Amino acid sequence: MKKGRYQRVLVRSVGSWILGARSLLLVSMGVLACGFPTQAQSQQLPNVPEVEGGLAATLGTAASASAQLPAQRLPGSISGTIIDRTGTGVVGARVRLTRDDQSPSREVASNDQGQFFFANIAPGPFQLTITSEGFALQTSSGNLSSGQSYTTPQIELTLATNITEVRVSFTQVELAQEQLKDQEKQRVLGVIPNYYVSYVANAVPLNTRQKFQLAWKSTVDPFTFGFTAAIAGSEQAQNRFSGYGQGAQGYGKRYGASYADLVTSTYIGGAILPSLLKQDPRYFYKGTGSKKSRALYAIANAVICKGDNGHWQPSYSAILGSLASGGISNLYYPSSDRDGIGLTFENALIGIGASAGANLLQEFVVRKLTPNVPNYAPATP
Numbered sequence: 001m002k003k004g005r006y007q008r009v010l011v012r013s014v015g016s017w018i019l020g021a022r023s024l025l026l027v028s029m030g031v032l033a034c035g036f037p038t039q040a041q042s043q044q045l046p047n048v049p050e051v052e053g054g055l056a057a058t059l060g061t062a063a064s065a066s067a068q069l070p071a072q073r074l075p076g077s078i079s080g081t082i083i084d085r086t087g088t089g090v091v092g093a094r095v096r097l098t099r100d101d102q103s104p105s106r107e108v109a110s111n112d113q114g115q116f117f118f119a120n121i122a123p124g125p126f127q128l129t130i131t132s133e134g135f136a137l138q139t140s141s142g143n144l145s146s147g148q149s150y151t152t153p154q155i156e157l158t159l160a161t162n163i164t165e166v167r168v169s170f171t172q173v174e175l176a177q178e179q180l181k182d183q184e185k186q187r188v189l190g191v192i193p194n195y196y197v198s199y200v201a202n203a204v205p206l207n208t209r210q211k212f213q214l215a216w217k218s219t220v221d222p223f224t225f226g227f228t229a230a231i232a233g234s235e236q237a238q239n240r241f242s243g244y245g246q247g248a249q250g251y252g253k254r255y256g257a258s259y260a261d262l263v264t265s266t267y268i269g270g271a272i273l274p275s276l277l278k279q280d281p282r283y284f285y286k287g288t289g290s291k292k293s294r295a296l297y298a299i300a301n302a303v304i305c306k307g308d309n310g311h312w313q314p315s316y317s318a319i320l321g322s323l324a325s326g327g328i329s330n331l332y333y334p335s336s337d338r339d340g341i342g343l344t345f346e347n348a349l350i351g352i353g354a355s356a357g358a359n360l361l362q363e364f365v366v367r368k369l370t371p372n373v374p375n376y377a378p379a380t381p
Contacts, residue, residue: 073146078118080140080152082110082130089114090157093132100125128152136160176204183282184217188369193221196270197362198282199373205308206282208275215271219263228259243334257332264328269321278308279317283362291364298359302352322351 078097082090093110097118110116123146130138135157144150170178179200186194195218206214218224232255235241244253270281284306286297305315326344367373 073123075120075122076144076146076148076150078121078126078128078142078144078150078152080116080128080155082114082116082132082155082157084135084157085159090132090135093130093135093157096129096131097121098127098129123148128155130155130157132157134160172204173207173210176206176210179203180206180210180214183214186370186373188366190371191223193218193223194362194366194370196282197285197366199285199287199367201284202310203280203282203284205280205306205310208271211271211274211281212267214281215266218270219266224262225259228255228262231258241334241337243336257329260332261325261329265321265325268324269318273317273321273324277317279313279315280306280308281317282306283359285367286363287367294363295360298363299356301359302356318355319348319352322348 080095082093082095084090089112090110091112091114093114093116095108095110095116097106097108099105099122101122101124103122106118108116108118121144123144125143126141128140130140136159138155138157140152140155142150142152179198183195183198186197188194195214232251235254235258236246236251239246241254241257244250244257273279274281283301286294288294289297301315303315303319304312305318307313323344326347330338330344
């Protein structure tokens with residue numbers, strides 16, 4: 001009977017252009033209209049100089065009228081390219097156009113190549129102001145002629161020197177959850193779950209929900225069900241716990257009892273008591289030092305554990321969890337195989353020995369058989 005109970009104890013541990021000819025044409029037409037005097041007409045004129053004076057006056061009047069005609073001013077355009085120090089176009093930079101004549105300012109954004117364009121701009125001096133997130137403010141100025149298509153020299157932006165540094169950090173709970181995700185990927189030989197081992201030297205303590213999450217993942221893993229089925233089959237083949245009988249009913253009872261042992265020990269010793277006592281139920285891999293120091297570390301971790309405060313302390317959770325699980329098992333074992341109080345304590349001691357053996361395997365063997373283990377710095381006791 002004890003042999004079967006001892007086996008149960010072992011089970012519990014494991015992303016343009018310009019116009020300018022119109023004035024000249026008017027002057028020419030005036031001269032032709034006035035004409036030049038014939039010889040007869042000239043002889044009839046008493047004073048030729050007066051005629052000459054009259055022609056000169058006519059020409060002077062026409063030229064004066066031409067000079068008074070206003071020059072036509074045509075709108076033009078302004079374009080350019082904005083780049084960074086590597087020569088790459090800056091996308092989405094804001095370009096503001098301002099004028100000295102107090103006209104309203106205009107603003108555009110640079111395109112995917114860092115180019116910008118202003119159309120229908122009245123001639124005259126202008127100024128451009130360029131802003132972009134992460135870059136220092138930059139300016140450029142020029143003078144637009146009538147009908148001109150003005151292209152600015154390339155405008156290079158420099159990094160801002162007063163950027164506020166923003167740090168994105170995890171809370172303790174979020175960091176612990178990320179570490180827990182890594183643990184839940186740990187499988188010996190890619191099959192056997194190895195969730196209760198941490199390879200993080202300064203792992204963040206788990207909160208209550210995370211401790212229960214770890215226990216849940218362990219007890220509902222497909223491997224757990226398969227392993228339990230194998231244990232129950234072995235017990236039936238050897239007719240252990242004979243009070244359950246044989247056949248499908250006997251196997252079902254053995255399977256239920258074996259699974260109940262695993263669930264109670266995992267939840268009580270790995271979630272409930274660690275939450276109440278503020279202790280960490282995981283084994284922290286050492287991986288450095290002499291073989292002797294590592295062996296002693298592994299064995300000691302059968303009776304000590306790391307508290308949520310980061311200090312080492314007696315592993316009350318594991319020891320009391322083993323005792324509680326053993327006591328509860330008396331509710332479902334056949335009466336002839338139930339533990340007495342003495343045997344319950346004896347099984348707890350056997351459980352401590354089994355934990356020490358499992359820790360030695362974790363320290364020297366299991367990591368080598370576990371693929372994709374995170375390459376964390378080793379823990380120190």
